[in-house]
Amino acid sequence: MTAEVGILNANGLVLAADSALTMGNSEQMKIFNSGNKIFSLGPTHSIAIMMFGNVLFMGIPWEIIVTGFHQKIGSRPLDKVSDYCTEFFNYLESVDEIYSSIYTEVLIIGYAENVSNILENTTYIPSPGAFTLADYQKAVEEKIPALLKESEKMKSITKKAPIKVFSDRYGEKLDEVFKELFDTVFLGLNLYDKFKPDLYKLVRNYVYSDSYYPDTYSGLVIAGFGFDELFPSIYQYDIAGVVDRVIKKRLTVRQIVMNDFAEDRCSSAIVPFAQQDMVHTVINGIAPDLEADLGELLRATLRKFVSELTEKKLLKESDAQEINKLEAMLVESGLDAFDNMKQERHLTPVLMTIDSMPKEELALIAETLVNITSFKGKISFSMETVGGPIDVLLITKGDGPVWVKRKNYFTPDSNRLR
Template identity: 35%
Template sequence: MTAEISILNKHAVALAADSAVTIGDGAKIFTSVHKIFCLSDHHPIGLMIYGGANFLGIPWETIIGAYRIKIGSRKFGTLREYGEHFLRFLATSPGLFPASQQNEQYRFLVKSYLYSLLQEIKSACDDLFSKKGKLSQAEIVAITAKIIDSHYSKWQSAPLIKSVSDAKFRVLRRKFRLYYRQQIKVFLGKLLLSVAQKNKIAFILASITYRRLFNTQYVSGIVIGGYGEKEYFSSIVDYEIETMLNNILKYKEDYSPIDHGNDAIIKAFAQKEMVGSFIEGVHPDFEQRSKRELKKITDSLPNDFTTSLTFGTILQKSKARKLFEKKVANLHTAYNQNMQQYKYRNFISKIVGIVGVLPKDELAMMAESLVNLTSFKRRISMDAETVGGPIDVAIISKNEGFVWIKRKSYYKQEINIKKI
C-alpha cells in the first residue's frame, strides 16, 4: 500500500508520495521505492504510481522510463492528450507486453477468479453447516446456484469497456472456450453444475478483462498531473489500470481540472482515510458506519410501529406502514443532505478556500504533511506500516515546469558527479 496526494490550485500542482511497498500479504515492506517521476525536461508534466508496482510483470518504473524515450520532445495541447498518448504507448508496445504475456496474465486472472468463487461457495456451506450441524446435497446445490447467479447478474449488468464491441466479446469467448471448460473442471469439478451454470461462469470469465468491473487487488494507479501546451490552469488525470488482453487496456479514468470556477483540488490516492479525516472533519469509516447504523434503526421503525398497534384493520395497518416507510425514507435523505452540507460548510470549504491561494512552497509543504499524517498514524497503531520511508515532493508549474522539492536517492551524490 501507499499514501499519495495531489494538491492543485491556479499556481501549480503539488505531488507527494511515501516510499513504502508491500510484498505479498504484508510479510515484507521496503521503504525506498520511487513513485513520482518527471516526464522529461520538455514538459511541465509529472507521473505518480500507486497500487500494483508492476504491470504484466514489468515494473512501472521501467515502463515510464521507456515512455520518456518514446515521447522525447513531442508536446500536446492538453494534459488529457498526454494521458491518452501514454495509454496508446502501453497498448502498442509488443516489446514490453507481447501477446504471450497478455494471455498468460489473463489465464492467471481466470484461475484467481475461479479459486475465489470456490472459496465463497465453501464459506457459505460452512456457515450453514455450523448453524444446522448437517448439510444435504440439495442445500449445496442451492447455495452454489445462488452464488453463481449473483456473480452472473453483476457481470452481465456491467457495460463493456471502451473500444470493445459485442462482436469482440464473442470472439474472446470462442477463443478461450476450451480453456474455460478445463479450468471450470479443475476448480469446480466436484460441484454438481448444470450446463447453464457452466455457461454463466464462462460468460463471467470472458468479462474479467472486457467489462467495467474492477478487482482492486490487481489495479495499478497512474496519476498524470501538470499542463498541456495550450492550458493555463493545471489538472490531473487518474487512470486505474487492471490488465490488457489483445492490446486492449482495461482501465477507468477520473479527470480533475482547475478552471475559472474551481480554484483548488485536494485528491488522495491509495490509503486516504487520514486525509479524508483532516479535510472532512470525520473519519470516512466512522461516517459510513454511522450512516449504516442509523439506516438500520430507522428501517425497523415502520414495522415496530405497526406491530404495536392494537387497533385498525389489516388494510389500515398496511397503509399506515407504507406512509411511515415513506416518511422515514424522506427523513433519512434529509439527514444525510444536511450532514453533507454541514461538513462542507464547516470543514471542507474552509480548507479548500485556503488551498486556492497557497503559494507554491506552502502547497508543497501541505502535500508532504498530509502524506506524513498517514505515515504517522500507521506508525503509532498496531497496523502494519504500509506507509512510510522518505516522502518525495514535487511541484509542477506553468513557468518552471517540474521541480523537485524533496527527493530520495539510492546513490551517493558525491561519487556520482557525472550523474548529477
C-alpha cells in the same frame, strides 16, 4: 497498498507519495520502503507521472515504461496535459513486449482468483437455529448464476472471444483456481463440473468488461501543465492489462484548474489516491467508514423508536406502510443535513484555503497528508503498508518540475562528474 496525493490550484500542482512497495499476499507479505512512484518528465516538460497499485504492467515495471515514453516524445512539449495522456497510451500500444501470452495467462488467472474470492466471501441468511454448511453452500450455488447474469449486461472493450476458444486456451488454469475453491466449500461433492461452464463464461465476461477491474490493476496519474495551458490539471487512469491487443483502461479522475466551474473544473482540489481514508478524514472532518455507518445507525434508531411506540400502543400496526415511508424520508433528510454541515464546516473552508495557498505550502500540505496516513498505520493493528521516505514533486508554470523532497538510491557526492 500505498498513499499518494495530488493538490492543485492556480499557482501550481504538487504530487506526494510514500515509498512502500507491498509484495505477496495476506499469508506471505514483504514490504520494501524504497519504491519510486513519481517520475518527472522535466526539465522541458512540466509533467509528472505517478503510479500506484500493481507496479508491473504485463510483467514490465512502470518505471521502465515511463522512461521509454520520455525518450520517445523527446524535448518538444505538448500543448495540453490531455495530449500527454493520448501520446502515453499511443506509446504503450507500440511496446511489443506488452503483448505477452505468458502475462496474458497470468492476467486471466488473476480474474479467476478474484471470482473465487467473491464466491468464498458470499454472505447468506442462516436457517433458524444452529449454523449449517448447507446454507452457505446454497448461497454460493445461487450466487454463480446471479453474477453471470449481471456480467452479461456489461459492455465489452472489444469483441469477446468465443467461449470455446477461451475455454480451450485457459480452461486448465481456471480449473486449478476453481477446483480448490469447490473442494473447500463443497467438501469434495464433485459439483465443479456442474458450474464449470458458467464460471468460464463469468471470467471471460469480466476480462472483456469495460467496468469490472480486478484487485491487481494499476493506477496511473498524469499531471502538470501543457505548453499552452496557464493552469494545471490531473488525470488518473485505472489500467488492467491487455485483452486481445487492446489496453483495458478507464479514466477515473479528471481535475482541471480553471477560472470557471464547469464539469471537472475547479479553482483548487485535493485528490488522494490508493489508501485514501485519512485524507478524507482530515478534509471532511469524519472518517469514511463512520460516515458510511451513519445511515444505518439512523435507520436502526428510528426502527427502535417506532417499535417502542407500537409496543406501548401509541402507534397502530395498520400504519406500518406510512411509517416506513416516513422513516426513509427522515433518514434521507438527516443524511442530507449532515452532508451540508460537513461541506460548510470542513470541506469548503479547506478548499477556500487551498485556492490561494502559495506553492511552497502546497508541498507541505501534500507531504503531511501522506505522513498522517503512515502514522495511522503505526497506531493500528493493520499491516503498515504505507511508509518509507516521502517524495514530493512541485510543478509550476514558471519553474516546471522541482523536487521538494526526493530519496536517492546513491550518494550524490560520490557520483558527481569529474
